[in-house]
Amino acid sequence: MSRQMHLGLFLLGTGSHVAGWRMPGAIDSFQDIDAMIRVAQIAERGLLDMIFMGDNLYGDPAAHPSYTVRFEPLTLLSALAMHTRHIGLGATVSTTYSDPFTTARAFASLDHISKGRAAWNAVTGSSPQAAPNFGRLHPNHAERYAIAGEFVDVVKGLWDGWADDAIEADRATGRYIDPAKVRSLDHEGTHFSVKGPLNIGRAPQGHPVILQAGGSEPGQALAARTADVVFSVVQDLAEAKAQYEALKARLPALGRRPEEVTVLPGVMPVVGRTSEEAFAKLAQLMGFVDATNALALLSDRFGTDMSAYDLDGPVPDLPIPDTYHSFARVMLNKARREGMRLRDAYNLMAAARGHWVLCGSAEEVADTLEEWFRGGAADGFNIMPSHLAEGLEDFVELVVPILQRRGLFRTAYAGTTLRENLGLARPPRREA
Amino acid sequence: MSRQMHLGLFLLGTGSHVAGWRMPGAIDSFQDIDAMIRVAQIAERGLLDMIFMGDNLYGDPAAHPSYTVRFEPLTLLSALAMHTRHIGLGATVSTTYSDPFTTARAFASLDHISKGRAAWNAVTGSSPQAAPNFGRLHPNHAERYAIAGEFVDVVKGLWDGWADDAIEADRATGRYIDPAKVRSLDHEGTHFSVKGPLNIGRAPQGHPVILQAGGSEPGQALAARTADVVFSVVQDLAEAKAQYEALKARLPALGRRPEEVTVLPGVMPVVGRTSEEAFAKLAQLMGFVDATNALALLSDRFGTDMSAYDLDGPVPDLPIPDTYHSFARVMLNKARREGMRLRDAYNLMAAARGHWVLCGSAEEVADTLEEWFRGGAADGFNIMPSHLAEGLEDFVELVVPILQRRGLFRTAYAGTTLRENLGLARPPRREA
Numbered sequence A, B: 001m002s003r004q005m006h007l008g009l010f011l012l013g014t015g016s017h018v019a020g021w022r023m024p025g026a027i028d029s030f031q032d033i034d035a036m037i038r039v040a041q042i043a044e045r046g047l048l049d050m051i052f053m054g055d056n057l058y059g060d061p062a063a064h065p066s067y068t069v070r071f072e073p074l075t076l077l078s079a080l081a082m083h084t085r086h087i088g089l090g091a092t093v094s095t096t097y098s099d100p101f102t103t104a105r106a107f108a109s110l111d112h113i114s115k116g117r118a119a120w121n122a123v124t125g126s127s128p129q130a131a132p133n134f135g136r137l138h139p140n141h142a143e144r145y146a147i148a149g150e151f152v153d154v155v156k157g158l159w160d161g162w163a164d165d166a167i168e169a170d171r172a173t174g175r176y177i178d179p180a181k182v183r184s185l186d187h188e189g190t191h192f193s194v195k196g197p198l199n200i201g202r203a204p205q206g207h208p209v210i211l212q213a214g215g216s217e218p219g220q221a222l223a224a225r226t227a228d229v230v231f232s233v234v235q236d237l238a239e240a241k242a243q244y245e246a247l248k249a250r251l252p253a254l255g256r257r258p259e260e261v262t263v264l265p266g267v268m269p270v271v272g273r274t275s276e277e278a279f280a281k282l283a284q285l286m287g288f289v290d291a292t293n294a295l296a297l298l299s300d301r302f303g304t305d306m307s308a309y310d311l312d313g314p315v316p317d318l319p320i321p322d323t324y325h326s327f328a329r330v331m332l333n334k335a336r337r338e339g340m341r342l343r344d345a346y347n348l349m350a351a352a353r354g355h356w357v358l359c360g361s362a363e364e365v366a367d368t369l370e371e372w373f374r375g376g377a378a379d380g381f382n383i384m385p386s387h388l389a390e391g392l393e394d395f396v397e398l399v400v401p402i403l404q405r406r407g408l409f410r411t412a413y414a415g416t417t418l419r420e421n422l423g424l425a426r427p428p429r430r431e432a
């Protein structure tokens, strides 16, 4: 079988378009469990590899309307596990504001509950607004990645505390656990001191899948060393290809093969039966965008206070900030290439929060995804519907069948765990 | 309608009897999601008020065999919410090793997911073994309760950050949130500094139900001030009555009515069609108990190193420790009253980990529960099946119908939320 795409559904709010909830008939609440079940079932009907929940650790009523209020990802995904059978379930949990024992335990629990479908998006957390909710100061970029590296190692170490067959539960002898098959971790590091073992047996996947979404140099280094799947930000094929190659090129020196890391750029497809229908839909979506918070959103994404700038002036020459590295880099490069005004940059940010917007007929969308996939820029894509459930349904009903006909996407789930569906090996338990 | 009992199902391991998993046909894994779904559905068939998950934050392969490996409670209960419609879902989360923002958020999330059935058992955590998993030292008893008091206040404050109607999601105007209906908490206390607001809207129950399980003086003070339901440890009617009255007597000075706190002693019913059948079952259970770890378990429960004592000698005169106050007090009192040997104390500990064992025919069990309930020692009970699912099925099929015939227990769920079923008011949002 030739190489096939992997597809994730990225969920953050009622859709990735900032005002998508205003579309007629769109889901307008991100804390409506019945709506989330419906969405998960559509994604599974489309045979997608996984649902990938973004997250943030603060509630700002002035920004990001439709994703300010939301479920906590692990509780939501546990619930969705009960309404799906195959699709992977990825939750974002910050390495800056969580602790490794609880995090390792919760993902092992989700992996048991879902019978091997859990994934952890280990983010350092780009939003300083989280810090005061935890009585903390937001560490700087380098420090966040130093913490993250140690955090991920501790979590993986904890996941290896119990052997797969440590639990005997032998009614005859009364022996429940073979103590020789359990070990503590006894980690004493710079940022964490964690004894272990966990209070949950080894996960069905051995290790839940590790997702990573940082695009900076330390972000890429962490991904290359620890991640199974990388969620990237793209706007341009040549740039995406260079990024993809740079990441894969890091792997051999780390003893990993290129296939061991799956790179999925984020994309917001706006799909119509015809190109005109798609562009009309995008125009309708953009008609709901309100420029009131434009400079605030740009300030957040660019990491620079933009309040003094004119929306109708050019995008200025800004330094790449240490907050949203990939978003700022990719967007500033695009602005330079295309000579954008700030208003254009804002509109693009509002459309998909800085991710790639791909608008066209189902055939055109499939063509472009195929071009990127075959062209060495992606191993698949993180689909970011503009609004729900329509944006997802359009993709599942119109684009997926084309990809399937072209042999580019599965026609049935191959495995029972997320690792199997991603074509990733189950990690053996590391020796002590 | 006359006053009726409330009944919880306490779940910690494959049953409350330390070797219950060895019974023929018993569930022998506490990390088996299908088994847990079955148990939850039996409890709901029995119209129980709630499932109450105990928890611990360390894995000790040498102790407590059947509950060393387990699900993380919030992920498990979110999954169970999808297979039940009425029963409450209570999770233990420690105030010593968690943070208030994450805890408030997770329970609000479970409350949304379950449509108003979440409860939080706020424990200070009696096990010092947890500390090294979090790079911490275990605070002493007084300090743990000082932290717990502030923690619970912060969580309740966060739950009141959003008004019930703060989310407008008005497609026409584009206004999603009414900012006047959201406020931060700006808590700056001794142990926590938490800004808020949460990133989830107000919970269906206003506040998820607060459970509490500490029996010491500061434990009772915290319960009286903040809890909706108290889980108590009992061995003797007169002592339980005195405890019950003492707790209720604290309430008026705190501006609360006695009915606002529901007291549920833990009880392990061993039920037969006849008394003989019940005692035969208990004997069978006790036959599986292995005295190897007897002195270790007693050391843990009594908070004193017992390794130098003789299992066949008398229970010595021990001080009440600052670890498991209620267990030690209730058990040491019982030992004194009955002139127990250490082996007897161990057997009772092994039977239900220090909780009350009530063995008899279904009529006898119902009689005793009625006597305690009418006698002013309880508002209902936390049922702790010796093993699963049989121990629970016996109670639901044999005892519940008797309680119903006597008008002592519901014949249908009255409300849709846990608060409604417990007869507790929905807390209004506190003014800023």
Ligand SMILES: Cc1cc2nc3c(=O)[nH]c(=O)nc-3n(C[C@H](O)[C@H](O)[C@H](O)COP(=O)(O)O)c2cc1C
Binding pocket: A053, A054, A055, A056, A057, A092, A094, A122, A123, A124, A125, A126, A127, A213, A214, A215, A216, A217, A218, A219, A220, A231, A232, A233, A266, A322, A323, A324, A325, A326, A327
């Ligand atoms: C595609 C993408 C998705 C992200 N999703 C989240 C998220 O859901 N929650 C979060 O706190 N941070 C998220 N981040 C932030 C990153 O984890 C990271 O903290 C930030 O981008 C800085 O890392 P970098 O400089 O390596 O890109 C995301 C970043 C990218 C690029």
Ligand SMILES: Cc1cc2nc3c(=O)[nH]c(=O)nc-3n(C[C@H](O)[C@H](O)[C@H](O)COP(=O)(O)O)c2cc1C
Binding pocket: B053, B054, B055, B056, B092, B094, B122, B123, B124, B125, B126, B127, B213, B214, B215, B216, B217, B218, B219, B220, B231, B232, B233, B266, B322, B323, B324, B325, B326, B327
């Ligand atoms: C009935 C009962 C159940 C308890 N369940 C738990 C539990 O599941 N997890 C936990 O960490 N502590 C649990 N505890 C411990 C208490 O929360 C508390 O930390 C300890 O008992 C000391 O408090 P006290 O001295 O007020 O009793 C329980 C205590 C009691 C009495």
